[in-house]
Amino acid sequence: MELAEGKEKFIHAWGTLGSSWGINRTMAQIHALLLMSSQALSADDIMTELNISRGNANMNIRALIDWRLVHKVLKPGERKEFFVAEKDMWEVVRNIIAERKKKELEPMIRALNELSAVEGTDEDSRAFSEVVKDIKLFSTKADSALERLIRSDSSWFVGTFLKMIK
Amino acid sequence: MELAEGKEKFIHAWGTLGSSWGINRTMAQIHALLLMSSQALSADDIMTELNISRGNANMNIRALIDWRLVHKVLKPGERKEFFVAEKDMWEVVRNIIAERKKKELEPMIRALNELSAVEGTDEDSRAFSEVVKDIKLFSTKADSALERLIRSDSSWFVGTFLKMIK
DNA sequence: GTGTACTTTCACAACTTCTTGAAAGTTTCA
DNA sequence: TGAAACTTTCAAGAAGTTGTGAAAGTACAC
Numbered sequence: 508m509e510l511a512e513g514k515e516k517f518i519h520a521w522g523t524l525g526s527s528w529g530i531n532r533t534m535a536q537i538h539a540l541l542l543m544s545s546q547a548l549s550a551d552d553i554m555t556e557l558n559i560s561r562g563n564a565n566m567n568i569r570a571l572i573d574w575r576l577v578h579k580v581l582k583p584g585e586r587k588e589f590f591v592a593e594k595d596m597w598e599v600v601r602n603i604i605a606e607r608k609k610k611e612l613e614p615m616i617r618a619l620n621e622l623s624a625v626e627g628t629d630e631d632s633r634a635f636s637e638v639v640k641d642i643k644l645f646s647t648k649a650d651s652a653l654e655r656l657i658r659s660d661s662s663w664f665v666g667t668f669l670k671m672i673k
Numbered sequence: 674m675e676l677a678e679g680k681e682k683f684i685h686a687w688g689t690l691g692s693s694w695g696i697n698r699t700m701a702q703i704h705a706l707l708l709m710s711s712q713a714l715s716a717d718d719i720m721t722e723l724n725i726s727r728g729n730a731n732m733n734i735r736a737l738i739d740w741r742l743v744h745k746v747l748k749p750g751e752r753k754e755f756f757v758a759e760k761d762m763w764e765v766v767r768n769i770i771a772e773r774k775k776k777e778l779e780p781m782i783r784a785l786n787e788l789s790a791v792e793g794t795d796e797d798s799r800a801f802s803e804v805v806k807d808i809k810l811f812s813t814k815a816d817s818a819l820e821r822l823i824r825s826d827s828s829w830f831v832g833t834f835l836k837m838i839k
Numbered sequence: 840g841t842g843t844a845c846t847t848t849c850a851c852a853a854c855t856t857c858t859t860g861a862a863a864g865t866t867t868c869a
Numbered sequence: 870t871g872a873a874a875c876t877t878t879c880a881a882g883a884a885g886t887t888g889t890g891a892a893a894g895t896a897c898a899c
Binding site for chain 3: 870871872873874875876877878879880881882883884885886887888889890891892893894895896897898899
């Protein structure tokens with residue numbers, strides 16, 4: 508297979524995957540393009556390669572930087588900004604988990620805490636409280652596990668991972 | 674807090690969370706409604722409570738059944754179908770993981786395998802192969818870990834979980 | 840067989856999210 | 870200061886997703 512064909516397929520696959528991970532298609536494609544590239548690329552390079560507008564490129568590059576999946580690089584003597592992707596997959600996954608935990612799990616736990624205040628002795632109220640209690644327990648555990656995962660380094664992760672799949 | 678208010682808040686929160694988990698808003702809301710309810714509900718009950726159309730209710734109930742998050746229940750003497758939610762959170766999470774692994778991780782791994790065929794000795798080809806190799810390694814590990822997770826039962830999970838957060 | 844009580848399908852409508860491109864903003868340097 | 874080289878913003882349109890409701894399909898009871 509030719510490099511160009513491989514790149515294209517990879518960008519497509521990564522785009523598809525990304526969209527089910529809270530990363531939109533273009534955002535994931537930019538990330539893929541940068542992952543594949545041995546040098547830092549400028550916004551213009553990205554626009555050209557992916558056939559997207561300046562605004563779109565800019566917005567998604569910013570988002571990727573927010574998620575810490577892409578870093579800005581300044582080349583001496585150049586006024587343009589260049590970008591490189593985070594290539595350490597452990598780091599990539601860790602950043603995505605951190606971002607999603609913040610946006611999804613934490614608000615959920617906050618909501619659940621409020622819901623503990625429901626009172627009542629009828630069957631429905633009891634069923635409600637029971638479910639809320641269970642979910643809260645589960646979410647809190649998940650939250651701690653993920654927090655630890657995020658704070659830990661790659662070697663710990665690989666270790667635990669290997670233990671899990673042993 | 675009143676039960677009704679709590680229910681409403683929960684349905685809203687679950688709907689929001691669901692949409693970032695590959696479960697659309699209505700689908701998650703139906704699941705939430707069923708989770709909260711001590712008895713099985715019919716399609717009509719769901720339509721009324723959530724103010725949604727018959728078609729919408731039907732489609733999303735089927736999808737929930739596909740994901741094994743909701744089960745069909747037949748009441749003796751009733752012609753209607755009734756539905757209950759899977760209330761064991763471990764089971765819920767396990768089913769969601771299984772479904773997403775099938776739809777996301779497995780196609781990715783298939784795509785990556787094809788991409789190993791890229792040849793070339795220039796810097797870009799090498800960078801490409803390197804990235805593909807890394808991601809493949811990572812994805813394969815993740816796949817095994819999740820496979821084990823899916824096949825295992827709640828006690829193993831809780832055990833590993835507790836070890837992870839200790 | 841036929842009526843009744845449901846469930847499923849589907850074309851179109853409503854809504855949401857993404858993309859564009861041009862205008863405005865910022866930085867740098869002579 | 871001002872003009873060139875970039876980056877950011879934003880309103881409008883395109884694309885994609887979800888929801889509707891009526892019509893078609895199915896199954897059971899008589």
